[in-house]
Amino acid sequence: MLSAAATCCAEPVPSAVEPVEDAEVAAAQDYAGTLVFQSDRDGRWDIYRMDAGGTGLVRLTDDPAADQNPAWAPDGRTIAFSSERTGDGDIYLMDADGANVRRITEHPSYEGAPRFAPDGKSLVFEGERDGRAEIYRVDLRSRAVTRVTASVQRKLGPAFSPDGQTLAFMEKSLIRWHVSIRSEKTGEKRAVTGGGGACRPAWSPDGRLLAFVSTNDTDKADVWFREMTGERESSAWRVPTRANAHNYDPAFSPDGMSLAIASTIVRGDNEQWDIFVMDVNGRGLVRLTGDEGNERFPDWRP
Numbered sequence: 001m002l003s004a005a006a007t008c009c010a011e012p013v014p015s016a017v018e019p020v021e022d023a024e025v026a027a028a029q030d031y032a033g034t035l036v037f038q039s040d041r042d043g044r045w046d047i048y049r050m051d052a053g054g055t056g057l058v059r060l061t062d063d064p065a066a067d068q069n070p071a072w073a074p075d076g077r078t079i080a081f082s083s084e085r086t087g088d089g090d091i092y093l094m095d096a097d098g099a100n101v102r103r104i105t106e107h108p109s110y111e112g113a114p115r116f117a118p119d120g121k122s123l124v125f126e127g128e129r130d131g132r133a134e135i136y137r138v139d140l141r142s143r144a145v146t147r148v149t150a151s152v153q154r155k156l157g158p159a160f161s162p163d164g165q166t167l168a169f170m171e172k173s174l175i176r177w178h179v180s181i182r183s184e185k186t187g188e189k190r191a192v193t194g195g196g197g198a199c200r201p202a203w204s205p206d207g208r209l210l211a212f213v214s215t216n217d218t219d220k221a222d223v224w225f226r227e228m229t230g231e232r233e234s235s236a237w238r239v240p241t242r243a244n245a246h247n248y249d250p251a252f253s254p255d256g257m258s259l260a261i262a263s264t265i266v267r268g269d270n271e272q273w274d275i276f277v278m279d280v281n282g283r284g285l286v287r288l289t290g291d292e293g294n295e296r297f298p299d300w301r302p
Helices: none
Strands: 034-039 046-051 067-072 078-083 090-095 111-116 122-127 134-139 145-147 154-160 166-173 176-183 189-191 199-203 209-215 221-227 246-252 258-264 274-279 295-300
Touching: 034 067, 034 274, 046 067, 067 111, 067 295, 078 111, 090 111, 111 154, 122 154, 134 154, 154 199, 166 199, 176 199, 176 209, 199 246, 209 246, 258 295, 274 295
Parallel strands: 221 246, 246 295
Antiparallel strands: 034 046, 034 295, 067 078, 078 090, 111 122, 122 134, 134 145, 154 166, 166 176, 176 189, 199 209, 209 221, 246 258, 258 274
Protein backbone atom coordinates (compact mmCIF):
# COMPACT_ATOMS: atom_id res chain seq x y z
CA MET A 1 0.00 0.00 0.00
CA LEU A 2 1.11 3.54 -0.64
CA SER A 3 2.03 5.60 2.37
CA ALA A 4 0.25 8.95 2.56
CA ALA A 5 3.21 10.26 4.56
CA ALA A 6 5.81 10.26 1.79
CA THR A 7 8.91 12.28 2.63
CA CYS A 8 9.77 15.33 0.56
CA CYS A 9 13.17 15.74 -0.99
CA ALA A 10 15.32 18.86 -0.79
CA GLU A 11 14.17 21.80 -2.86
CA PRO A 12 16.23 24.98 -3.22
CA VAL A 13 13.76 27.85 -3.54
CA PRO A 14 14.29 31.61 -3.16
CA SER A 15 13.22 34.14 -0.53
CA ALA A 16 13.68 31.87 2.48
CA VAL A 17 12.86 33.27 5.92
CA GLU A 18 14.82 32.13 8.94
CA PRO A 19 12.70 30.04 11.35
CA VAL A 20 11.86 31.42 14.77
CA GLU A 21 13.03 29.78 17.97
CA ASP A 22 11.11 26.68 19.06
CA ALA A 23 7.94 27.93 20.68
CA GLU A 24 6.34 24.77 22.07
CA VAL A 25 5.60 26.55 25.35
CA ALA A 26 4.39 29.80 23.84
CA ALA A 27 1.62 31.54 25.72
CA ALA A 28 -1.70 29.95 24.92
CA GLN A 29 -3.84 31.79 22.40
CA ASP A 30 -7.54 31.49 21.75
CA TYR A 31 -7.40 29.99 18.28
CA ALA A 32 -10.98 29.66 17.11
CA GLY A 33 -12.55 26.73 15.34
CA THR A 34 -12.46 22.95 15.32
CA LEU A 35 -9.83 20.56 14.00
CA VAL A 36 -10.12 16.97 12.89
CA PHE A 37 -7.01 14.76 12.66
CA GLN A 38 -5.75 11.18 12.82
CA SER A 39 -4.04 9.73 15.89
CA ASP A 40 -2.64 6.37 17.02
CA ARG A 41 -2.69 7.33 20.72
CA ASP A 42 -4.80 4.25 21.45
CA GLY A 43 -2.64 1.85 19.47
CA ARG A 44 -4.08 2.25 15.96
CA TRP A 45 -5.02 5.08 13.64
CA ASP A 46 -8.41 6.60 14.42
CA ILE A 47 -10.05 9.96 13.71
CA TYR A 48 -10.34 12.58 16.47
CA ARG A 49 -11.80 16.06 16.78
CA MET A 50 -10.78 18.91 19.08
CA ASP A 51 -11.10 22.65 19.50
CA ALA A 52 -8.33 24.72 17.92
CA GLY A 53 -7.42 25.88 21.42
CA GLY A 54 -6.50 22.29 22.37
CA THR A 55 -9.63 21.41 24.39
CA GLY A 56 -12.71 19.31 23.75
CA LEU A 57 -10.98 16.19 22.44
CA VAL A 58 -13.45 13.64 21.00
CA ARG A 59 -12.67 10.28 19.45
CA LEU A 60 -14.83 9.86 16.34
CA THR A 61 -13.88 6.36 15.09
CA ASP A 62 -13.09 3.20 17.02
CA ASP A 63 -12.40 0.38 14.61
CA PRO A 64 -9.67 -2.30 14.50
CA ALA A 65 -8.69 -1.09 11.03
CA ALA A 66 -6.69 2.06 10.32
CA ASP A 67 -8.84 5.19 9.83
CA GLN A 68 -6.84 8.07 8.33
CA ASN A 69 -6.73 11.26 6.25
CA PRO A 70 -9.81 13.12 7.59
CA ALA A 71 -11.26 16.08 5.70
CA TRP A 72 -14.24 18.32 6.42
CA ALA A 73 -17.05 18.86 3.94
CA PRO A 74 -17.59 22.50 2.93
CA ASP A 75 -20.74 22.70 5.09
CA GLY A 76 -18.91 21.38 8.18
CA ARG A 77 -21.49 18.64 8.73
CA THR A 78 -19.62 15.68 7.25
CA ILE A 79 -16.09 14.25 7.45
CA ALA A 80 -14.47 12.13 4.74
CA PHE A 81 -11.69 9.70 5.62
CA SER A 82 -9.92 6.61 4.31
CA SER A 83 -10.07 3.26 6.06
CA GLU A 84 -8.68 -0.26 5.73
CA ARG A 85 -11.88 -1.81 7.13
CA THR A 86 -12.50 -3.94 4.06
CA GLY A 87 -9.03 -4.35 2.58
CA ASP A 88 -6.26 -2.05 1.37
CA GLY A 89 -8.27 1.14 1.71
CA ASP A 90 -11.52 2.80 0.69
CA ILE A 91 -13.15 6.20 1.14
CA TYR A 92 -15.80 6.69 3.82
CA LEU A 93 -18.02 9.48 5.11
CA MET A 94 -19.35 10.09 8.61
CA ASP A 95 -21.28 12.80 10.38
CA ALA A 96 -19.35 15.43 12.35
CA ASP A 97 -20.04 13.52 15.59
CA GLY A 98 -18.73 10.22 14.19
CA ALA A 99 -22.17 8.72 13.54
CA ASN A 100 -23.63 7.35 10.30
CA VAL A 101 -20.43 5.91 8.82
CA ARG A 102 -20.91 4.94 5.18
CA ARG A 103 -18.58 3.54 2.54
CA ILE A 104 -18.24 5.61 -0.64
CA THR A 105 -15.81 3.60 -2.78
CA GLU A 106 -15.45 -0.16 -3.19
CA HIS A 107 -12.26 -1.34 -4.86
CA PRO A 108 -9.56 -3.88 -3.87
CA SER A 109 -6.73 -1.40 -4.47
CA TYR A 110 -5.57 1.36 -2.12
CA GLU A 111 -7.60 4.59 -2.01
CA GLY A 112 -6.92 7.45 0.40
CA ALA A 113 -6.44 11.17 1.11
CA PRO A 114 -9.99 12.29 0.20
CA ARG A 115 -10.75 15.98 -0.26
CA PHE A 116 -14.10 17.57 -1.07
CA ALA A 117 -14.81 19.67 -4.10
CA PRO A 118 -15.88 23.18 -3.04
CA ASP A 119 -19.53 22.48 -3.92
CA GLY A 120 -19.52 19.39 -1.66
CA LYS A 121 -20.96 17.17 -4.39
CA SER A 122 -17.85 15.09 -5.08
CA LEU A 123 -14.54 13.98 -3.61
CA VAL A 124 -11.08 13.66 -5.12
CA PHE A 125 -8.70 11.05 -3.75
CA GLU A 126 -5.47 9.19 -4.49
CA GLY A 127 -5.79 5.61 -5.66
CA GLU A 128 -4.07 2.66 -7.34
CA ARG A 129 -6.97 1.32 -9.37
CA ASP A 130 -4.89 1.24 -12.54
CA GLY A 131 -1.70 -0.10 -10.99
CA ARG A 132 -0.03 3.16 -10.00
CA ALA A 133 -1.01 6.16 -7.93
CA GLU A 134 -3.34 8.55 -9.75
CA ILE A 135 -6.02 11.07 -8.75
CA TYR A 136 -9.67 10.02 -9.00
CA ARG A 137 -13.01 11.69 -8.41
CA VAL A 138 -16.19 10.17 -6.98
CA ASP A 139 -19.63 11.68 -7.35
CA LEU A 140 -21.31 11.44 -3.94
CA ARG A 141 -24.81 10.96 -5.34
CA SER A 142 -24.16 8.31 -7.99
CA ARG A 143 -20.92 6.90 -6.47
CA ALA A 144 -19.48 6.93 -10.00
CA VAL A 145 -15.67 7.14 -10.04
CA THR A 146 -13.72 8.87 -12.80
CA ARG A 147 -9.97 9.06 -13.30
CA VAL A 148 -8.65 12.64 -13.26
CA THR A 149 -4.95 12.15 -14.07
CA ALA A 150 -3.09 9.70 -16.27
CA SER A 151 0.69 9.50 -16.73
CA VAL A 152 3.67 7.41 -15.66
CA GLN A 153 4.29 9.64 -12.62
CA ARG A 154 2.81 8.75 -9.23
CA LYS A 155 0.35 11.34 -7.94
CA LEU A 156 -0.87 11.84 -4.36
CA GLY A 157 -2.49 14.37 -2.06
CA PRO A 158 -5.11 16.19 -4.20
CA ALA A 159 -6.48 19.55 -3.04
CA PHE A 160 -9.01 21.78 -4.80
CA SER A 161 -8.63 25.54 -4.99
CA PRO A 162 -11.55 27.33 -3.25
CA ASP A 163 -13.17 28.25 -6.57
CA GLY A 164 -12.97 24.64 -7.78
CA GLN A 165 -11.12 25.65 -10.95
CA THR A 166 -7.69 24.24 -10.06
CA LEU A 167 -6.57 20.95 -8.58
CA ALA A 168 -3.20 20.78 -6.82
CA PHE A 169 -1.42 17.52 -6.07
CA MET A 170 2.04 16.13 -5.62
CA GLU A 171 3.68 13.90 -8.20
CA LYS A 172 6.94 12.05 -8.42
CA SER A 173 9.36 12.45 -11.32
CA LEU A 174 12.47 10.27 -11.16
CA ILE A 175 13.38 10.34 -7.44
CA ARG A 176 11.83 13.64 -6.32
CA TRP A 177 8.35 14.87 -5.51
CA HIS A 178 7.02 18.18 -6.76
CA VAL A 179 3.67 19.99 -6.65
CA SER A 180 1.64 20.44 -9.81
CA ILE A 181 -1.66 22.10 -10.60
CA ARG A 182 -4.28 21.06 -13.16
CA SER A 183 -6.95 23.27 -14.70
CA GLU A 184 -10.44 21.81 -14.31
CA LYS A 185 -11.53 23.68 -17.44
CA THR A 186 -8.76 22.74 -19.88
CA GLY A 187 -7.05 19.78 -18.22
CA GLU A 188 -3.70 21.55 -18.60
CA LYS A 189 -1.17 20.48 -15.99
CA ARG A 190 2.05 22.15 -14.94
CA ALA A 191 4.49 22.08 -12.06
CA VAL A 192 4.52 24.99 -9.60
CA THR A 193 7.59 23.87 -7.66
CA GLY A 194 10.90 22.87 -9.16
CA GLY A 195 14.55 22.12 -8.58
CA GLY A 196 13.92 19.59 -5.83
CA GLY A 197 11.22 17.97 -3.73
CA ALA A 198 7.89 19.32 -2.54
CA CYS A 199 4.64 17.78 -1.32
CA ARG A 200 1.43 18.29 0.72
CA PRO A 201 -0.29 21.16 -1.15
CA ALA A 202 -2.99 23.13 0.68
CA TRP A 203 -4.87 26.24 -0.47
CA SER A 204 -5.68 29.32 1.57
CA PRO A 205 -9.45 30.04 1.77
CA ASP A 206 -9.18 32.96 -0.67
CA GLY A 207 -7.08 30.94 -3.13
CA ARG A 208 -4.25 33.45 -2.97
CA LEU A 209 -1.69 31.17 -1.32
CA LEU A 210 -0.67 27.60 -1.96
CA ALA A 211 1.10 26.03 1.01
CA PHE A 212 3.36 23.03 0.53
CA VAL A 213 6.13 21.15 2.34
CA SER A 214 9.78 21.16 1.34
CA THR A 215 13.04 20.35 3.09
CA ASN A 216 15.62 23.04 3.71
CA ASP A 217 19.37 22.48 3.37
CA THR A 218 19.49 20.79 6.80
CA ASP A 219 17.06 18.11 5.59
CA LYS A 220 14.30 19.33 7.88
CA ALA A 221 10.88 19.69 6.27
CA ASP A 222 9.26 23.13 6.49
CA VAL A 223 6.08 24.76 5.27
CA TRP A 224 6.41 27.12 2.33
CA PHE A 225 3.95 29.52 0.67
CA ARG A 226 3.65 30.50 -2.96
CA GLU A 227 1.32 33.29 -4.05
CA MET A 228 -0.93 32.01 -6.83
CA THR A 229 -2.58 35.23 -8.00
CA GLY A 230 -1.54 37.22 -11.05
CA GLU A 231 -0.30 35.98 -14.38
CA ARG A 232 2.43 33.81 -12.84
CA GLU A 233 3.10 32.63 -9.32
CA SER A 234 5.46 34.47 -7.01
CA SER A 235 8.69 33.07 -5.65
CA ALA A 236 8.14 30.77 -2.69
CA TRP A 237 9.00 31.69 0.86
CA ARG A 238 9.41 29.61 3.97
CA VAL A 239 7.05 30.09 6.89
CA PRO A 240 8.87 30.30 10.23
CA THR A 241 7.25 27.35 12.00
CA ARG A 242 8.70 25.04 14.67
CA ALA A 243 12.48 25.31 14.54
CA ASN A 244 14.70 22.22 14.19
CA ALA A 245 11.72 19.99 13.40
CA HIS A 246 10.02 18.35 10.44
CA ASN A 247 6.85 20.38 9.80
CA TYR A 248 4.20 18.77 7.61
CA ASP A 249 0.51 18.70 6.71
CA PRO A 250 -0.38 22.43 6.58
CA ALA A 251 -4.06 23.37 6.91
CA PHE A 252 -5.44 26.92 6.83
CA SER A 253 -8.13 28.14 9.22
CA PRO A 254 -11.41 29.26 7.57
CA ASP A 255 -10.44 32.94 7.88
CA GLY A 256 -6.97 32.30 6.44
CA MET A 257 -5.26 33.85 9.47
CA SER A 258 -4.04 30.67 11.18
CA LEU A 259 -2.27 27.48 10.16
CA ALA A 260 -2.33 24.01 11.69
CA ILE A 261 0.60 21.65 11.11
CA ALA A 262 1.90 18.26 12.24
CA SER A 263 5.46 18.34 13.54
CA THR A 264 8.14 15.94 14.81
CA ILE A 265 11.74 16.50 15.85
CA VAL A 266 12.98 13.22 14.34
CA ARG A 267 11.78 10.86 11.61
CA GLY A 268 11.81 7.09 11.81
CA ASP A 269 11.50 4.75 14.78
CA ASN A 270 11.50 7.53 17.37
CA GLU A 271 9.30 10.04 15.59
CA GLN A 272 6.69 11.84 17.66
CA TRP A 273 4.14 13.76 15.61
CA ASP A 274 2.00 16.39 17.32
CA ILE A 275 -0.44 19.06 16.16
CA PHE A 276 0.55 22.74 16.41
CA VAL A 277 -1.26 25.93 15.45
CA MET A 278 0.12 29.40 14.73
CA ASP A 279 -0.72 32.46 12.72
CA VAL A 280 0.20 32.46 9.03
CA ASN A 281 3.30 34.56 9.70
CA GLY A 282 4.71 31.91 12.04
CA ARG A 283 3.90 33.77 15.27
CA GLY A 284 2.08 32.43 18.32
CA LEU A 285 3.04 28.78 17.85
CA VAL A 286 1.05 26.60 20.28
CA ARG A 287 1.28 22.85 20.77
CA LEU A 288 -2.15 21.21 20.95
CA THR A 289 -1.24 17.55 21.51
CA GLY A 290 1.47 15.94 23.59
CA ASP A 291 0.55 12.33 24.27
CA GLU A 292 2.74 9.34 23.43
CA GLY A 293 0.91 8.70 20.18
CA ASN A 294 1.31 10.37 16.80
CA GLU A 295 -1.10 12.96 15.41
CA ARG A 296 -1.16 13.80 11.70
CA PHE A 297 -3.18 15.48 8.93
CA PRO A 298 -5.14 18.20 10.75
CA ASP A 299 -8.03 19.81 8.89
CA TRP A 300 -9.96 22.88 10.01
CA ARG A 301 -13.75 22.85 10.07
CA PRO A 302 -15.14 25.40 7.55
